[in-house]
Amino acid sequence: MTDEVLLSTTEGQRPDQKASDFAHSGRLAQPGLELRFEHLSFSVKGKQILEDISGTAHPGKVMAVMGPSGSGKTTLLNVLGGRVQCARCQATIGGLPLTKKTRRKISYVLQQDIFFPNLTLQQTLEFAAELRLPESMPTACKKEIVAQLIEQLDMEKCTKTIIGDNMNRGLSGGEKKRANIANELLTDPAVLLLDEPTSGLDSSTAYALTISLKKYAVQSGKTVMMTIHQPSVQMFYQFDTILLLSAGRIAYYGTPSDVVSHFAEMGHSCDTSHYNPADFILDVVKSGSEAAEHLIADSNQRRLTTPDCPILPETVAGKAKGALVSRDDVVITTETGKEKFSNLNLNESDLRNGNYSTGNGKAAANDEKYISRDPEKADVIDDVKSSVDESDLSLEDENRRRWPTSFTKQLSVLTIRSFIQGKYRYLSTLKFVKTIGVALITGLVWWQIGRGKITEQQALDIGGALFFITVFNSFNSLFDVLVIFPSEREVVNKERMGGSYRLSSYYISKTISELPLALVLPSISMIIFYWMAGLNGYNNAWAFFGSWLDMIMVTIASQSLGIFVSAATMDFEHGLVLAIFMMITYMLLGGFYIKSLPPWLSWLRYVSPFLYAWTLMLYFEFDSDYRVICNTENSLYPSCLPPQGGGNDTMATISSNTTRYVKKSEILVFNGADVPAWICCVALVTTLVLFRVLGYVLLRLFHKPIVK
Numbered sequence: 001m002t003d004e005v006l007l008s009t010t011e012g013q014r015p016d017q018k019a020s021d022f023a024h025s026g027r028l029a030q031p032g033l034e035l036r037f038e039h040l041s042f043s044v045k046g047k048q049i050l051e052d053i054s055g056t057a058h059p060g061k062v063m064a065v066m067g068p069s070g071s072g073k074t075t076l077l078n079v080l081g082g083r084v085q086c087a088r089c090q091a092t093i094g095g096l097p098l099t100k101k102t103r104r105k106i107s108y109v110l111q112q113d114i115f116f117p118n119l120t121l122q123q124t125l126e127f128a129a130e131l132r133l134p135e136s137m138p139t140a141c142k143k144e145i146v147a148q149l150i151e152q153l154d155m156e157k158c159t160k161t162i163i164g165d166n167m168n169r170g171l172s173g174g175e176k177k178r179a180n181i182a183n184e185l186l187t188d189p190a191v192l193l194l195d196e197p198t199s200g201l202d203s204s205t206a207y208a209l210t211i212s213l214k215k216y217a218v219q220s221g222k223t224v225m226m227t228i229h230q231p232s233v234q235m236f237y238q239f240d241t242i243l244l245l246s247a248g249r250i251a252y253y254g255t256p257s258d259v260v261s262h263f264a265e266m267g268h269s270c271d272t273s274h275y276n277p278a279d280f281i282l283d284v285v286k287s288g289s290e291a292a293e294h295l296i297a298d299s300n301q302r303r304l305t306t307p308d309c310p311i312l313p314e315t316v317a318g319k320a321k322g323a324l325v326s327r328d329d330v331v332i333t334t335e336t337g338k339e340k341f342s343n344l345n346l347n348e349s350d351l352r353n354g355n356y357s358t359g360n361g362k363a364a365a366n367d368e369k370y371i372s373r374d375p376e377k378a379d380v381i382d383d384v385k386s387s388v389d390e391s392d393l394s395l396e397d398e399n400r401r402r403w404p405t406s407f408t409k410q411l412s413v414l415t416i417r418s419f420i421q422g423k424y425r426y427l428s429t430l431k432f433v434k435t436i437g438v439a440l441i442t443g444l445v446w447w448q449i450g451r452g453k454i455t456e457q458q459a460l461d462i463g464g465a466l467f468f469i470t471v472f473n474s475f476n477s478l479f480d481v482l483v484i485f486p487s488e489r490e491v492v493n494k495e496r497m498g499g500s501y502r503l504s505s506y507y508i509s510k511t512i513s514e515l516p517l518a519l520v521l522p523s524i525s526m527i528i529f530y531w532m533a534g535l536n537g538y539n540n541a542w543a544f545f546g547s548w549l550d551m552i553m554v555t556i557a558s559q560s561l562g563i564f565v566s567a568a569t570m571d572f573e574h575g576l577v578l579a580i581f582m583m584i585t586y587m588l589l590g591g592f593y594i595k596s597l598p599p600w601l602s603w604l605r606y607v608s609p610f611l612y613a614w615t616l617m618l619y620f621e622f623d624s625d626y627r628v629i630c631n632t633e634n635s636l637y638p639s640c641l642p643p644q645g646g647g648n649d650t651m652a653t654i655s656s657n658t659t660r661y662v663k664k665s666e667i668l669v670f671n672g673a674d675v676p677a678w679i680c681c682v683a684l685v686t687t688l689v690l691f692r693v694l695g696y697v698l699l700r701l702f703h704k705p706i707v708k
């Protein structure tokens, strides 16, 4: 990676006037901002993960958050990046409280490099630019920004390389990491958070990346904060500030150059000629709770005089000795200094007006830089504050602020992206081989069975063939979705957490883009099988088109079922179990295997889409009274039986010369196809729509984007 890597897109390096104009419009040329967090405490299910964490990340500087595994590094970044809700976490960016709106100035590079594997690097970044950059920006401008990022990240060689996954090789680990960073730099954030950006990289690549981040911070004046596990010596000294965590508390806050002398003062001398100071401090913190507690206590004392990293007095005093700040105390740090107010009468209107009534007077909330207070009241204040923020916004304003692009823009971009990504999944060579192979086998097994006049046995066999091909394509379609949907979840989760688009845009775009893709293989399967088996299309072309349409409907209905099952379970294994259960039930009730269900169960057959699909197939196949020749003996059909008593037969036997034919209605009745054709169509369309809608509702209600 070159030294220029990661330079801001706003450095005036773009030769193209349009892009520069845009950059100068102020949208992309935002300066770095100070990120200040004070007394962050965070717990999950009663487990304290962060406790009184403070710090300040400055523009043009890089802060490294270090600590042993499980010390809370990622959690700290998740809190600051808004990936987890934390009612008691107060932070400011550029002096303003960190809210949903101001947090948009922060970009968060996750530890995992989560992308759609079949898109190329260029496609990935261009789609991200379309979704995340303002809609008013010309596409040419967005492309140029992407091209510049690619160039600055020294990735020109791999613009056309797919991202890749375990199955298909694509970008290398280091390239993926850079792609991940480029993806976040697109929006030119004021603050860049990175969770373990060097994990999985070899030492020289990790060092190059650190240098690049440092240069990015210095040259573009941006604020960079990153977690890191075990930096090399050279990397360690690139950082401006080290925030060392131990079990969720601060064990050291300061510069890397001071760390060795500080630890020596604490009785932990480091032979820097043989020991990497980064490894050393981690080893000391990990060596035992006594050493760590000692360091934390000392760091707490130092924090009393470190404005960048303030501490709550009760933390210094230690909980065992009793809190210095009473339950009702609120400490307000104002421009004029820190003031402590006792016995506040916090009521909603005061909070809304920004007035905190105290025994000593009023403190204006608007003047506050930061409020640290009793956790129980924190919730009250947060709730009230957030309701004030939201009430200030009209719905339209809120939508505009919430999403960088309109619904239609999201829909069109996501549809194209989903189509490109989906085509590799739905139309892979393996899937073609499987579909064509099975179609050829079934075609051979039922070879020309339907040509000309057929026997009663052949009619039965054709019923079996039609049922088989319906079930086969439905299973295929369902399992495609089951495999694809959960694997997309991580990408969609990440993008939705970043506020890139609405769930509805994603869902509708997926439906639109995958519809044509899902039709290709069933159509091929149907064409091969149908003509090899010599079915009724030879006699009546409409029979073929009807059967094909029927196949398409049941295939899409199965796709909808797959989406519903995936949304209900959201992982492949659970989805597989539920899908197999539902499909086997539908199959058994579909009418082919059992024609005399127990009366108390017979209503259940009407829930099976296979019943409707197969019935429609039978309608198209047996559309003539002169196709199936009666058995001369042991016929299954009443109309083929000889007339009783030689008189007029009420069951009009159909004959042509001496050959007797089975009435088409009797074939349908024998197969249990007792549902009118139009009801079959309505039932299939209803299944298709119902499961799609249910899938959306489940996603909306139960699968909000989450942090793993």
Ligand SMILES: Nc1ncnc2c1ncn2[C@@H]1O[C@H](COP(=O)(O)OP(=O)(O)OP(=O)(O)O)[C@@H](O)[C@H]1O
Binding pocket: 044, 047, 049, 067, 068, 069, 070, 071, 072, 073, 074, 075, 076, 229
């Ligand atoms: N949602 C959660 N539920 C329960 N425990 C959690 C949750 N999130 C984090 N933790 C716990 O909090 C602690 C800190 O986790 P975190 O991922 O922040 O550590 P870390 O320092 O980033 O670790 P690593 O370096 O291994 O990534 C761990 O003990 C973890 O198990």
